[in-house]
């Protein structure tokens with residue numbers, strides 16, 4: 131696989147980053163994941179806007195290649211012959227030459243890494259067909275989840291807890307309210323209304339969330355942007371989650387409680403179809 135590192139396209143085993151890189155020592159970095167369908171990028175502009183915001187919230191310098199990111203994504207899709215898959219982009223605060231809590235002096239170049247992950251069958255996902263089982267775990271992450279940082283240890287721990295419990299993912303709960311999934315935004319459907327937590331520092335502002343809510347409004351579906359409790363979720367007619375890598379994925383079980391008869395719900399299934407259709411029309 132060919133990867134991109136700081137201006138160069140390299141075979142993956144030749145792409146090397148310093149041991150002093152702030153991403154490695156301090157998890158001082160941000161990332162984006164863009165999906166590819168039919169060799170085209172889904173919602174690239176949305177990811178670029180959020181990347182700019184993450185960098186700015188952390189006073190991190192934009193990489194010199196900021197204006198070339200679309201071209202870099204397209205080049206990697208072409209070189210690695212990606213039809214369905216993901217493109218991972220990461221910017222870290224770079225290599226100050228030593229370990230220090232203070233940010234490095236201005237002019238220290240950020241490290242920019244971009245690589246592809248081929249995922250044949252991304253759109254026809256078996257998980258989406260069967261519906262996901264989730265467990266709830268306490269949300270113990272930091273207070274700026276709106277910034278897409280690479281400090282993903284707690285979400286990883288939560289995924290492992292889910293795996294050990296025989297589930298597909300974990301929903302994170304704070305003060306009895308669901309914040310989001312380990313790597314996705316969470317929704318329930320009750321009496322035909324789609325309910326999802328409002329945007330704040332408590333959750334990532336999902337690019338898929340924004341698109342799905344727009345398409346749902348266009349399809350005259352009713353939406354409530356508000357927090358919901360774990361009990362409300364277990365009692366809902368349906369549940370689902372959204373992310374760039376999973377599009378819209380129905381949830382059929384929460385902490386062992388079956389929803390929509392243990393099969394993907396009609397609203398989630400319809401939203402998945404609409405999301406994939408509409409996104410493909412707009413893909414770049």
Ligand code: PLP
Pocket residue numbers: 163310311312313314315333334335336337338339372373374375
């Ligand atoms: N919430 C969290 C914590 C995430 O990590 C992600 C994606 O990785 C999402 C939500 C979904 O965001 P997006 O739709 O932009 O992929």
